[in-house]
Amino acid sequence: MITIQDITKSYGEATVVDGVFLNLPDAGVTSIIGPNGAGKSTLLSIVSRILGADAGTVAVEGLDVFRSPSKDVAKKLSILRQDQHTSARITVGELVEFGRYPHSHGRLTPECRAAVASAIDYCDLGDLTERPIHQLSGGQRQRAYVAMVLAQDTRYVLLDEPLNNLDMVHATGLMRLLRGLADTHGKSVVLVLHDINYASVYSDRIIAMRDGAVVQDGPPARVMTPEALESVYGMAFHVHELDGDRMAAYFR
Ligand SMILES: Nc1ncnc2c1ncn2[C@@H]1O[C@H](COP(=O)(O)OP(=O)(O)O)[C@@H](O)[C@H]1O
Ligand SMILES: [Mg+2]
Structure with a gap:
């Protein structure tokens, strides 16, 4: 709580x-x-x-x-901010790896790599990992940010x-994804x-x-x-x- x-x-x-x-x-x-x-x-x-x-x-x-x-x-807690901004030069894969920073401090462990792969998979970004963030559509970019937060793997x-x-x-796709996180991953x-x-x-x-x-x-x-x-x-x-x-x- x-x-x-x-x-x-x-x-x-x-x-x-x-x-x-x-x-x-x-x-x-x-x-x-x-x-x-x-x-x-x-x-x-x-x-x-x-x-x-x-x-x-x-x-x-x-x-x-x-x-x-x-x-x-x-x-324990991750946040996707309303005004989330990230350098346009990074790729989707790099962005999601950022989510592991509290765990890895820049050195990805096997557990980190698994969390990154799982977040990318869950957000259906597998074909986009090499793509720079600024080349994504709004919906894809939002999914990438959600994947970054998921990779952090916090309860909240x-x-x-x-x-x-x-x-x-x-919007509906993202809401279903978030509902699934609560239902199948036990997240808040x-x-x-x-x-x-x-x-x-x-x-x-x-x-x-x-x-x-x-x-x-x-x-x-x-x-x-x-x-x-x-x-x-x-x-x-x-x-x-x-x-x-x-x-x-x-x-x-
Ligand atoms: N840095 C700031 N300086 C002065 N006022 C602020 C600042 N940030 C937010 N506010 C004011 O605080 C109030 C609440 O803002 P906010 O929490 O962003 O509302 P919401 O997210 O519900 O739209 C608003 O009136 C906003 O103008
Ligand atoms: Mg607001």
């Missing part, structure tokens, strides 16, 4: 994460939703030590992430808006999504943030209601049942 206690972050006068208490489970798919500026990325960045907090603690399976050696935390996999720029074919996948219908169909739990606070938290059946969604986004929603899933419509 990831235990987030009283995490607070301000920029000047603005408190963008406001005393958040949250437990993230050690398995399953957890989606974080909420309007732009709600503090979703800030919270994930703090949990993954990219950003310091003004107050509060984060523990991953009891390990205090702010006080523990970076490499110990990196063996955090992804900030991984569906960005993906068409529905690639925590991702920020804007498409609440993907969150509804693929998540075990949806956490909604607004103005730096958690305002909804529960299984899709509890969060995918017109009232709950309106409390998150401040607009009207219709929610319909479709093949056992709840779908929201919100186009006018």
